[in-house]
Amino acid sequence: MPAEKQKKKQSVAEITDRDPFGAAMTKCIHAYPIRKVLEIGAFDGDGSTQVLAKSLSSKGGVAKMVSLEANPERFRNLLSFCPTRPTILFGLGILHGAGLR
Secondary structure (H helix, E strand, C coil), X not given: CCHHHHHHHHCCCCCCCCCHHHHHHHHHHHHCCCCEXXXXXXXXXXXXXXXXXXXXXXXXXXCEEEEEECCHHHHHHHHHHHHHCCCCCCCEEEEEHHHHC
């Protein structure tokens, strides 16, 4: 793997549950009866994907999240990254955008 890609993979997520945007997503999920989320543009499964997944799973009950990623390289990263994340256990569907034509 080229050094630039390794560096990107090791970078910290831009969106977390501690920054204002991530905190707002968490607050919305907990304030409303949200049980299904469609995320468009998941990148590698870190960042907003983690915030949404953690927020949904912490509510308890049945929840479903679908992440849609059109970029083939990012899609491969998402597939390889998500199964290793402990918060993504409740039914995350991962779709490649090219398959939806």
